[in-house]
Amino acid sequence: MKLKQLFAVALFASTPAFASASGFLVDFEKNWDYLNGDVNDYYNGSAAADGNTGGPNLGVSFINVSGLSNDADFTYYSGAPSAQGTAYAHDAAFINVAAGVTGGLSFFYSSPVAVTGAVKAYSGLNGTGTLLGSFDLAANNSGAYDTWTQATFLFNGSAQSFDLAGAGANFVGLDNISSVPVPAAFWLLGSGLAMVGAISRRGLKASV
Secondary structure (H helix, E strand, C coil): CCHHHHHHHHHHHCCCCCEECCCCEECCCCCCCCCCCECCCCCCCCCCCCCCCCCCCCCEEEEEEEEEECCCCCCCCCCCCCCCEEEEEEEEEEEEEEEEEEEEEEEEEECCCCEEEEEEEECCHHHCCCEEEEEEECCCCCCCCCCCEEEEEEEEEEEEEEECHHHCCCCCEEEEEEECCCCCEEEECCCCEEEECCCCCCCCECCC
8 A cells, every 4th residue: 555545544444432322412392282282203203382382303202392383583592592492391200212323412602600510421312321421511692592602522432412400490401402413534645645624513492
């Protein structure tokens, strides 16, 4: 093998391996029922708590996570990355991805308080198995839910669930929750260069 080809192989092998067995983006863009708004399996080929179906089957289910719809003027959650709907966790809340998410989870959040251990990644469903990582949230607004910050939670291994208990108590808004995709590597053997694409992230958050 030529030297420039060896250089390309070595550079590719050294890039971080952030991958997802199931690429997805949950943006909560729906007219959610205010009194019965749990997301449930709306993004998993089935229904939300209000009985509504028709959401994209992304292989992502939610436990004790409710969707919230903005008002007609989009003033409740101003600045949210997807304006119609956001979400929040309550009680013992989980995001389940049976196909697994490897490397990282991206989301937008809005919170008037700092939260330690707001999101935790586990190898099994419903917070079972091995704890793969824990992510803290900093306060970013005074309670108006008008500031949304994109966060990327990186962890080791493949997570089938994310525990949102730390982000519960109805005060952390979530929007645009997504898996972190694999970085692309392009070999330009003619010049002996390899270019590695940057990791792109989407957000999620919601509010109350």
